Amino acid sequence: MFKNRGSSFQLGERLKWLKNHFSHTSDVIYHDFVAGPGVACALVHLKGMVDLAAIEQSVLKVISSMDPSMSQREFAERLLDHKELPIQQQSVKETMEDAAKGVLDGQALLLIDRERRLLALTVASFEKRSIQEAPNESVIRGPREAFIEDLDTNITLMRRRLKSELLKTELYHIGERTETAVALLYLEDVCSPQLLDEMKRRLKNIDVDGVLGSSYLEEMIDDNPYSPFPQMQYTERPDVVAASLLEGRIAVFVNGTPIVILAPVTMFMLIQSAEDYYQRYTSSSWLRIIRYFFLFASLLMPSIYIAVTTFHADMIPERLLMTIAASREVVPFPALVEAFIMELSFEALREATLRIPKAIGQSVSIIGALIIGTAAVDAGIVSAAMVIIVSLTGISSYIIPHFDLSLAFRLLRFPFMILAGIFGLFGIVCGMILIYLHLLELRSFGVPYLAPFAPVHLKDIKDSVVRAPWWAMITRPSFFGLPGRRRMASRKWMQARGKDGGNQG
Amino acid sequence: MIGIAAIFLLIGYMEWAYLRRERKSKRTVRIVIGLDVMLIICSEAVYFTRNADVTAGMILNALFTPIQRLLFVGT
Amino acid sequence: MGRITQLQVYMLFSQFLYSTAIGFFVSHLVRQARFMVWVSVLLGAAIGLLITYFAYRLSIRRPDQTLGQYGSQIVGRWVHYPLMAAVIAVNLYAAAFITRQVIDFIVINFLPDTPHWAVALLFGFCVARGVRSGPVTVFRSAQGLFLLSVAATLTFPLFISNQIDTDMAIAFITWFEPAGIWNGTVIVAAIFSEMAFIIYFFPYITKRKSMMKSLSWATVTAALVVLMNAIPTIMLFGPELTANLTYPTLEVIRFIRAGTFLENLDPLLIIFWLFTTFLKIAIFTLTASIALTHTMKMDNSKSFSSMLTAAVFVFSIYLFPTAAHVERIAVESEATFLLLPNIVPVMYLTVDWLRSLAKPSAHKAQ
Numbered sequence: 001m002f003k004n005r006g007s008s009f010q011l012g013e014r015l016k017w018l019k020n021h022f023s024h025t026s027d028v029i030y031h032d033f034v035a036g037p038g039v040a041c042a043l044v045h046l047k048g049m050v051d052l053a054a055i056e057q058s059v060l061k062v063i064s065s066m067d068p069s070m071s072q073r074e075f076a077e078r079l080l081d082h083k084e085l086p087i088q089q090q091s092v093k094e095t096m097e098d099a100a101k102g103v104l105d106g107q108a109l110l111l112i113d114r115e116r117r118l119l120a121l122t123v124a125s126f127e128k129r130s131i132q133e134a135p136n137e138s139v140i141r142g143p144r145e146a147f148i149e150d151l152d153t154n155i156t157l158m159r160r161r162l163k164s165e166l167l168k169t170e171l172y173h174i175g176e177r178t179e180t181a182v183a184l185l186y187l188e189d190v191c192s193p194q195l196l197d198e199m200k201r202r203l204k205n206i207d208v209d210g211v212l213g214s215s216y217l218e219e220m221i222d223d224n225p226y227s228p229f230p231q232m233q234y235t236e237r238p239d240v241v242a243a244s245l246l247e248g249r250i251a252v253f254v255n256g257t258p259i260v261i262l263a264p265v266t267m268f269m270l271i272q273s274a275e276d277y278y279q280r281y282t283s284s285s286w287l288r289i290i291r292y293f294f295l296f297a298s299l300l301m302p303s304i305y306i307a308v309t310t311f312h313a314d315m316i317p318e319r320l321l322m323t324i325a326a327s328r329e330v331v332p333f334p335a336l337v338e339a340f341i342m343e344l345s346f347e348a349l350r351e352a353t354l355r356i357p358k359a360i361g362q363s364v365s366i367i368g369a370l371i372i373g374t375a376a377v378d379a380g381i382v383s384a385a386m387v388i389i390v391s392l393t394g395i396s397s398y399i400i401p402h403f404d405l406s407l408a409f410r411l412l413r414f415p416f417m418i419l420a421g422i423f424g425l426f427g428i429v430c431g432m433i434l435i436y437l438h439l440l441e442l443r444s445f446g447v448p449y450l451a452p453f454a455p456v457h458l459k460d461i462k463d464s465v466v467r468a469p470w471w472a473m474i475t476r477p478s479f480f481g482l483p484g485r486r487r488m489a490s491r492k493w494m495q496a497r498g499k500d501g502g503n504q505g
Numbered sequence: 506m507i508g509i510a511a512i513f514l515l516i517g518y519m520e521w522a523y524l525r526r527e528r529k530s531k532r533t534v535r536i537v538i539g540l541d542v543m544l545i546i547c548s549e550a551v552y553f554t555r556n557a558d559v560t561a562g563m564i565l566n567a568l569f570t571p572i573q574r575l576l577f578v579g580t
Numbered sequence: 581m582g583r584i585t586q587l588q589v590y591m592l593f594s595q596f597l598y599s600t601a602i603g604f605f606v607s608h609l610v611r612q613a614r615f616m617v618w619v620s621v622l623l624g625a626a627i628g629l630l631i632t633y634f635a636y637r638l639s640i641r642r643p644d645q646t647l648g649q650y651g652s653q654i655v656g657r658w659v660h661y662p663l664m665a666a667v668i669a670v671n672l673y674a675a676a677f678i679t680r681q682v683i684d685f686i687v688i689n690f691l692p693d694t695p696h697w698a699v700a701l702l703f704g705f706c707v708a709r710g711v712r713s714g715p716v717t718v719f720r721s722a723q724g725l726f727l728l729s730v731a732a733t734l735t736f737p738l739f740i741s742n743q744i745d746t747d748m749a750i751a752f753i754t755w756f757e758p759a760g761i762w763n764g765t766v767i768v769a770a771i772f773s774e775m776a777f778i779i780y781f782f783p784y785i786t787k788r789k790s791m792m793k794s795l796s797w798a799t800v801t802a803a804l805v806v807l808m809n810a811i812p813t814i815m816l817f818g819p820e821l822t823a824n825l826t827y828p829t830l831e832v833i834r835f836i837r838a839g840t841f842l843e844n845l846d847p848l849l850i851i852f853w854l855f856t857t858f859l860k861i862a863i864f865t866l867t868a869s870i871a872l873t874h875t876m877k878m879d880n881s882k883s884f885s886s887m888l889t890a891a892v893f894v895f896s897i898y899l900f901p902t903a904a905h906v907e908r909i910a911v912e913s914e915a916t917f918l919l920l921p922n923i924v925p926v927m928y929l930t931v932d933w934l935r936s937l938a939k940p941s942a943h944k945a946q
Binding site: 508509512513516517519520523524529533536537540541544547548551552554555556560561562563565566568569570572573576577578579 | 673697758759760762763766872876878882883884886887888890891894895898899900901905908909912913915916917919920
């Protein structure tokens with residue numbers, strides 16, 4: 001803590017304190033100069049975090065050209081009280097500690113000799129990524145913009161979509177050492193105050209060294225940290241966030257990551273894709289049904305194969321049974337072990353693909369396919385049917401739009417395989433009962449995870465397994481948000497045409 | 506026999522830990538542990554009589570059968 | 581946490597009632613009532629609903645409490661506690677019996693080399709998980725799968741419609757055997773009177789005045805499902821064979837030939853039926869757990885749930901030596917031990933009513 005000796009607030013002492021505070025920090029720049037009125041000043045900032053041109057033009061040049069006859073007191077008054085420097089964001093710091101934090105935040109600090117207060121100038125300028133297409137949530141028909149790491153740019157993207165004074169942005173700084181800026185966005189007239197209070201309460205109680213990504217926050221504030229199922233949604237698309245805010249949800253933006261988290265969420269929302277809302281409702285509904293089918297396929301296909309071939313072979317038609325039996329004849333392992341070998345190999349291939357350098361990625365994929373696919377079958381280690389099952393399962397898992405949810409189902413596939421290997425279809429049913437009970441109890445900020453099916457909200461089924469046409473989605477979802485859920489008047493032009501007496505000509 | 510006792514002991518321990526975590530009263534803890542002990546005894550008794558000529562289940566059947574005969578007609 | 585809605589009550593009790601009725605009771609019903617099984621089902625459902633109505637009348641007098649909590653005020657401690665102990669014990673016995681029937685069904689038909697204790701361990705774990713989560717979760721679980729469950733059970737007879745003997749249909753009107761009808765009615769009444777369990781869940785349920793409406797609809801739905809299974813079974817196999825088969829509904833499903841793609845669809849079609857048996861066993865165990873909790877003047881039944889479930893499953897394996905013993909008990913005494921605990925609320929209501937006549941000021945008004 002800075003302790004001033006006497007009442008002089010000598011520039012040299014304070015610079016010395018700063019240099020001590022930022023010891024072994026080579027990227028802090030200390031620029032001493034004398035202002036026009038002959039007052040000693042200093043500018044302290046981080047290299048690479050400020051716009052040097054703006055500092056030269058709007059700070060140094062202006063100060064140097066101030067009236068030399070001005071007294072030190074008047075000089076300080078004009079800068080600190082009247083804020084005469086042509087920079088939009090300026091703040092007066094009362095303590096050295098606050099000022100030092102400002103430097104770390106990208107502000108330029110102006111110290112004036114024999115003046116207690118310091119002026120922090122927001123002239124931040126640093127390299128950041130340009131707005132690009134969402135790499136993981138691409139759509140054919142909708143907008144292509146995605147968030148970037150800079151919080152201000154991301155909030156701007158939201159402001160451009162929601163031009164309402166009721167869009168609120170509340171800023172927090174979380175992480176003792178990282179002081180990561182975290183912004184809470186919500187629509188005041190739609191978002192439930194209880195939900196908002198609960199979110200704020202959870203964020204305020206985070207006590208951690210650093211927050212480097214939104215997943216840190218997610219794990220700290222979700223309802224059940226032991227569940228494999230995600231209780232918050234993440235997205236990198238501004239349109240998805242805007243749509244969620246319009247329904248009464250809250251978005252949490254974290255500086256330094258393009259991934260925004262949304263709460264609350266239900267399992268059915270995690271299976272929806274942004275594309276669903278840009279295609280016609282018939283196609284979207286069909287695709288959603290397909291997605292649900294493959295969701296269960298990704299979880300249960302290997303287990304059903306194991307159960308049917310081991311315990312319930314009488315279910316399979318004769319010809320297919322003979323084909324399967326012939327392909328399994330040379331395999332020395334039971335179906336369960338065979339499935340495990342294939343699934344684990346597939347998992348290894350998937351993980352390796354993420355980390356392989358791009359240059360050799362394609363050749364390794366081909367080798368992996370050849371080794372695992374063809375050679376293993378030819379060697380009699382696995383059967384062809386198992387390769388097909390595992391491949392289809394792998395493809396099915398990528399159909400789920402939300403990656404965390406697909407990971408959860410990937411993880412749960414293995415216990416299901418064990419249950420199927422020991423107890424057949426009965427084991428699978430028991431596994432499904434256990435997962436079903438878990439999902440029934442799971443909540444996301446108080447919202448039941450399986451809403452609108454359990455508990456039933458009939459009106460909200462219109463945007464779950466199927467997507468009702470836009471003109472039919474008159475009300476917002478009922479399980480969060482404020483009452484008074486009407487969001488549109490359906491096809492007013494049709495009603496207006498009716499009043500006018502029909503088409504002209 | 507050991508398996509049955511082990512299951513109940515494990516459940517008893519887990520419930521005791523849960524009650525302690527939730528800071529429930531001593532009376533509650535006594536009742537829960539007491540029930541656990543009682544169920545171990547009942548289960549072991551049922552287990553030991555499983556191969557007997559007359560098991561506990563058949564005794565209970567013998568209790569209810571006369572009542573059913575009264576309720577039914579013509580049996 | 582949440583409260584149980586009337587829709588959840590309807591959906592749970594619909595599945596709860598028909599679950600073992602179509603799985604295990606069809607042969608006993610047909611053995612007694614033959615072609616008049618539909619009369620037994622309708623009469624028995626009505627009697628079951630009547631018994632439930634009495635339980636409802638008792639519950640509505642003290643809607644925020646359960647029988648375990650206020651029973652001692654009605655009949656006195658010396659009657660109430662032994663009676664509740666007996667009710668809890670019989671409920672656990674019934675749960676164990678039904679569990680054994682389900683385990684036998686699974687082991688005999690689908691897992692012939694698997695030991696009973698292994699199947700019991702797995703199923704017991706599922707039931708324990710359900711019972712521990714409490715009545716709200718169990719009722720909600722019934723809601724999520726209701727449509728699929730009912731649709732699955734109603735499709736069984738549709739697939740065999742071209743193989744049934746329609747000439748037999750006239751016997752459903754001309755056959756008359758009053759003793760058999762009455763015995764079948766008693767069996768069905770025992771099953772449908774299980775709705776009297778609401779007396780233990782009453783405080784958890786919202787809009788209680790509409791309770792009888794929901795339960796009536798549940799009765800209608802369950803009766804419809806039972807009839808839609810029993811009648812085609814009789815028309816396919818005839819009453820004699822149906823009465824002598826252990827699992828006639830399973831045999832009906834095995835008759836299904838859905839094209840050449842999938843034969844022997846029984847494992848697939850029983851998936852939803854298995855879930856309804858899970859509900860049945862969970863509700864029986866939950867009833868015992870909640871009754872015990874409230875009788876012991878405690879507020880949370882979670883601590884009892886796992887150990888009572890474990891006891892149910894241990895009893896299910898070792899109380900009944902063989903499947904033949906299980907079958908014998910099903911014929912000789914099952915209707916009684918299912919019916920008796922549901923008559924207890926009627927007894928309490930009678931005493932409470934008599935006491936209110938004697939001392940009108942002491943009666944707690946609705």
